[in-house]
Amino acid sequence: MTIPLNEDVAKSLDVGVNVGVNVGVNKLEQTVLEEIIKNPQLSAENLSHLINKSKRTAERYIKSLQTKGYLERIGSDKNGYWKILK
16 A cells, blocks of 8 residues: 655655755865865874864864765875865
């Protein structure tokens, strides 16, 4: 048995599917990108000192930028570098 959905209910279910993916960067993410442009070999720990946040926060911003398609890691954690995609 299939129960038809009201159009308003169906639309409300679609909201949020791509939230976060299609959103631009916030001010701190922009700062992270600027620091990585200056030094593509930056580690999360060094970045955390530059933006005055914890290492875990720096890692979260890096992950967010990767998820949004702005950043890609090329090579290993020790000898690699960050590539800006957008």
